[in-house]
Amino acid sequence: MIPGMTTSPVAEAPAERPSARRRSPRRRLAVFVLVIVLLLGAAAAGGSYYYSSVLLVPNHSAPRxxxxxxxxxxxxxxxxxTLAENEGTLRPGIWDIRWSxxxxxxxxxxxxxxxxxxxxxRRLLGGALPPIGARVRVNADVWGAGNPRTAFGLDFSEVVVPTELGGAKAWYxxxxxxxxxQTWVIAVHGHNASYTETLRMIGPLHRAGLASLSISYRNDRDAPGSxxxxHHLGDAEWRDVEAAMRMALGNGAKRFVLYGYSMGGAVIGQLLARSALAPKIAAVVLDSPVVSWSRTLTFQAEQRGLPTFLVPLTKTISGWRAGLDFDRFDLAQRPPATxxxxxxxxxxxDTSVPVSAARELAWAAGKLNWPLRYTEMPGAGHxxxxxxxxxxxxxxxxDFITNSVAAAGR
Incomplete structure (x- = not known):
């Protein structure tokens, strides 16, 4: 000790708590797990939002x-x-090829x-001669680049249906x-398509003695946007079909046949459930229709190799964005009033809409007092x-339409 200095006890460093060191790895693990969960949740939410956008956002981009x-x-x-060989160019039947x-x-x-x-x-049945070396794409909507005159030699009118959002173009x-x-067939196309999709049957319907109206609806190129x-997947689009029916009634129509392709089936399903004009419908034709959006989304996720657990989140996000109740679209569980x-x-x-949902509706129709005839074609796509x-x-x-119309007219 130095003279004159006082001493004080030396404070000892606190002993490290053994339990704190033991908890540290657990804390790090908990943080790691939390980060992984948050990242997975963000990825799931992002993937579901993207899938929701594919479903809801209109896409009329240039074809490839x-x-x-x-x-x-x-x-x-x-x-x-002679074309490059692939799944599309090997499909049997009649197809359209387009080039740019x-x-x-x-x-x-x-x-x-x-x-x-x-x-x-493949045999060329009609149309122009494609240039050698041109890039083409195969389409199901044969004559879709034309109109009723170029396809069938039929006179037609380009009319405008006055919907609640504005004028929507149509072919009459x-x-x-x-x-x-007196009987008008109103044809309703599918998701991100156009009324050219309905052209294939205009000729046969004319020969059967029927008037036809191929319509556009909200968010089409030829119709006003919502x-x-x-897209509202049928939840709002049915009102544009109803507007077409009202226009037809003002021009002499007495009854209707509704003809829906793909999402057009969901649109018609909602009209049957919710329109005051539904009793004026003599018959319905549904080609590859969406009769359950829930089943369709699950099926499409499987076809694209996406995890199906994203589907409920996609439905939730889509419901929030567009105000949709997906249960409403299940025609087997929630059959329309008419x-x-x-x-x-x-x-x-079909790799876009599940055939199993159509089979289920056909099976349920008997219990629903729904006079529904089901025809399934082996090997046919969407x-x-x-x-x-x-x-x-x-x-x-x-045959179905003429028989149904004749029965309704008695």
Whole structure:
């Protein structure tokens, strides 16, 4: 000790608590798990929001052209085109091919005439001759680049349906001369499509003595947009079909046949459930229809290799964005108030809308007092039953409609 200095006890460093060191790894693990959960949750929410946007946000972007034209032949009057071989160009039946070059165009192709490594030759049935080397795409909506006159030689009118949002364009084709247009077929296209999708059946419907109106609806290129700019999957679009019916009633229509493709089926389902004009519907034709959005979303997730646990979150987000109740769209569980004679058609090779949902509705129809006839076409894809077997499809549909209309007129 130094003289004159006082001493004080030296404070000892507190001993480290053994328990704190033991808890530290657990805390780090808990933080790590929490971060992983938050990241997974954010990824799930982001993926579900993206899936919701695919469903709800209108998409009318320019098409992509995947296939190549290798050759065009004319052998003793039999014209054909040689295309790159793939799943699309090998489909049996009648298809449309379109190309975009300096001179865009379209043609219809039929039976397969021959195959070689990486190539397939198909008969040209009509349309323009595709340029060699052009990139093309295969479409189910044959003559979709045309109109009733170019496809069938039929006179038609471009009319405007006065909807609550504004004017929506449509094609009107009257019945053959001498027939009063009392029964109108109103054709409703599918998701992100246009009324050109309905062109394939305008000719057969005309020959059956019926007037037809192929309509556009909100958020189409040829119709006004909704206030939120989103598809409502049928929950609002049905009012545009009702507007078309009101216009038709003002022009002599007495009864209707509603003809829906894909999402058009969901639109018609909501009209049957909610419109005061539903009793004026003599018959309904549903081609590859969405009869349950919940089942369809789950099926599409499986087809795209997405985890199906995202579907409930996607439905929740979509419901929040567009005010949708997905249970409302399940026609087997929530059948519409009006259930007219219905022809339900579906292909078992559909990769967009599950055929199982159509089978379920067909099975449930008997218990629902719903006079529904179900026709399933083996090997046919989404909205491609006409393409797969044109003669059978046209005969089935026209016989059903003419018989239903005759019964309703008695």
């Amino acid at each position: 052209y995947y296939d190549e034209v290798f050759a065009v032949h004319d052998r003793n009057g039999v014209k054909s085109v 070059t300096e001179l865009s165009g379209s043609a219809q192709v039929g039976e397969i005439l021959g195959r070689s490594p990486g190539k397939v030759e 084709v009257g019945p053959p001369a001498g027939i009063e247009p 206030a939120d700019g989103l 259930r007219p004679e219905t022809l339900l058609l579906h292909g078992d090779a 909205v491609a039953l006409w393409n797969h077997d044109r003669a059978s499809y046209e005969r089935t549909v026209t």
